[in-house]
Amino acid sequence: MKIDFFSAKPYDKLFFDRLNQTYGFDIEYRETDLGSDIVNIIKDSKAICVFVNDKLTADVIEVLSQKGIKIIALRCAGFNNVDLEAAKKFNIAVCRVPAYSPEAVAEHAVAMLLTINRKTHKAYNRVREQNFSLDGLLGYNLFGKTVGVIGTGKIGKAFIKIMSGFGCKILAYDIFPDAQLLEKGLHYVPLEELLQKSDIISLHCPLTKENHYLINKETISFMKTGVTLINTSRGGLINTVDIIEALKNKQVKALCIDVYEQEENLFFRDLSSNIIDDDIIQRLMSFPNVLITAHQAFFTEEALTEIAQVTLDSISKLSENRMPENSPVMLT
Numbered sequence: 001m002k003i004d005f006f007s008a009k010p011y012d013k014l015f016f017d018r019l020n021q022t023y024g025f026d027i028e029y030r031e032t033d034l035g036s037d038i039v040n041i042i043k044d045s046k047a048i049c050v051f052v053n054d055k056l057t058a059d060v061i062e063v064l065s066q067k068g069i070k071i072i073a074l075r076c077a078g079f080n081n082v083d084l085e086a087a088k089k090f091n092i093a094v095c096r097v098p099a100y101s102p103e104a105v106a107e108h109a110v111a112m113l114l115t116i117n118r119k120t121h122k123a124y125n126r127v128r129e130q131n132f133s134l135d136g137l138l139g140y141n142l143f144g145k146t147v148g149v150i151g152t153g154k155i156g157k158a159f160i161k162i163m164s165g166f167g168c169k170i171l172a173y174d175i176f177p178d179a180q181l182l183e184k185g186l187h188y189v190p191l192e193e194l195l196q197k198s199d200i201i202s203l204h205c206p207l208t209k210e211n212h213y214l215i216n217k218e219t220i221s222f223m224k225t226g227v228t229l230i231n232t233s234r235g236g237l238i239n240t241v242d243i244i245e246a247l248k249n250k251q252v253k254a255l256c257i258d259v260y261e262q263e264e265n266l267f268f269r270d271l272s273s274n275i276i277d278d279d280i281i282q283r284l285m286s287f288p289n290v291l292i293t294a295h296q297a298f299f300t301e302e303a304l305t306e307i308a309q310v311t312l313d314s315i316s317k318l319s320e321n322r323m324p325e326n327s328p329v330m331l332t
Contacts, residue, residue, distance in 0.1 A: 151205030
């Protein structure tokens with residue numbers, strides 16, 4: 001069975017080839033993103049494997065159906081880039097990897113928080129230049145701070161566990177509160193209360209039509225002056241223009257983002273020799289209190305192994321009209 005694999009990077013090939021020894025699929029790796037301009041390249045495949053920046057619109061999915069594609073396998077947790085109604089219309093199963101090492105993303109969120117707070121990235125560069133001054137490197141203790149966690153799925157739960165270890169007070173918001181966390185005494189509050197009381201806010205939720213631009217001018221106005229905001233989920237959760245204004249007026253003290261709403265034009269590419277014409281990301285990068293990583297939070301050995309294993313297992317079972325055990329099939 002042939003699989004067309006889009007947005008392929010060298011590390012994808014390394015991990016998928018390693019795990020594919022068990023399954024024996026014929027995988028055609030393509031570096032390009034999947035979109036309307038490239039979908040017709042597919043030939044003789046029954047499944048495609050895509051990532052966060054591949055665009056599976058209704059038009060693309062219609063062509064996939066015409067090409068005989070029966071399975072869309074997302075090697076990520078989010079699925080906002082797939083028109084699920086179109087997939088249902090054309091009877092294409094859509095599966096994903098909902099829980100690839102949630103600790104990887106949670107630990108990266110904490111790493112970003114520690115870096116922006118204690119300014120270790122700046123200290124490292126200073127010392128390499130023989131500058132041992134501490135001026136401008138002042139941080140604050142995490143112990144005793146109130147941390148608001150928006151989204152308490154597997155990644156949010158892992159983040160809560162880590163921050164609890166720092167001695168932080170945790171406030172949580174989720175439209176579906178977790179029963180186990182409630183039993184353990186986690187304090188769920190309305191979103192407005194979380195925004196008002198939190199010193200640090202971390203986003204751990206999928207992007208949906210309902211929560212697009214969850215962080216905007218209005219919700220920012222509820223936040224404490226001097227709040228630190230972290231987003232390792234999806235770029236569309238934050239209105240970037242509004243957050244820039246909040247950084248300028250010092251409502252937001254620091255911003256850590258591993259995702260960006262226009263990242264498909266930037267992330268996963270080496271653009272060091274290019275002129276980037278995205279004025280918004282350039283403005284963000286000009287702030288000394290903004291830390292940006294390029295969708296790196298998932299990037300660990302454990303996570304990549306899990307992604308490859310679950311994705312290939314799901315495709316294998318779906319091709320045999322069986323339901324995968326570790327990956328929810330959203331449409332069949």
